[in-house]
Amino acid sequence: MTRGGTAIERFASPADRSAERTDTTLEKTLVRIGFAPSLPSKQGRVPLPGGKGEKVDWSPEQYRQLVAGNREASDFIRKNYLGKPTFESLADTEDEGGQRSKEYLIRQVYDRFREQRRETLTNEVAKARRRLAAVSALEKVDD
Helix, strand or coil, rough: CCCCCCHHHHHHHHCCCCCCCCCHHHHHHHHHHCCCCCCCCEEEECCEEECEEEECCHHHHHHHHHHHHHHHHHHHHHHHCCCCHHHHEEEEHHHHHHEEEEHHHHHHHHHHHHHHHHHHHHHHHHHHHHHHHHHHHHHHHHH
C-alpha cells in the first residue's frame, strides 16, 4: 500500500492520507512558503559527566519518537495558527517579513517540538547509561 500526496504532505500529515481527506491547508502553506520540515538525525549525542558526550545511533523506536515530534508540530500549527487572522496576515517568507512571517513561526514550532523530543530521548539514554555504569561498578566490587 502506498500513501498518497506529495512528500511534504506525507511528512506533515500525522496520519495516513486517504481519499476522503480534504484539509491540505498546512501542506499548501508549506509549499507556498518554500519550507519543508527536515527529518531528524538518526544519531544523537548523550552527555557524559565531565565530557562532550557520546555519539549514539537512535534505535528504530527512538527515531520514530523523534519523527513523531514533527507530526505533533504539524498538529500544533493546524490547531493554533492556520486560519487565525493574526497568522494569516503575516508575510509568507522570512525574506518578506523576517520574524513576522509564517515561515519563521512554522520553523520555530518544528524546531521546538524536535528539540523537546531529542532532549527527552537524550536524557533517557543518559539515565540508562548511568544505571548501567553503576551496576558494572557494583559487579567489579563484588569480584
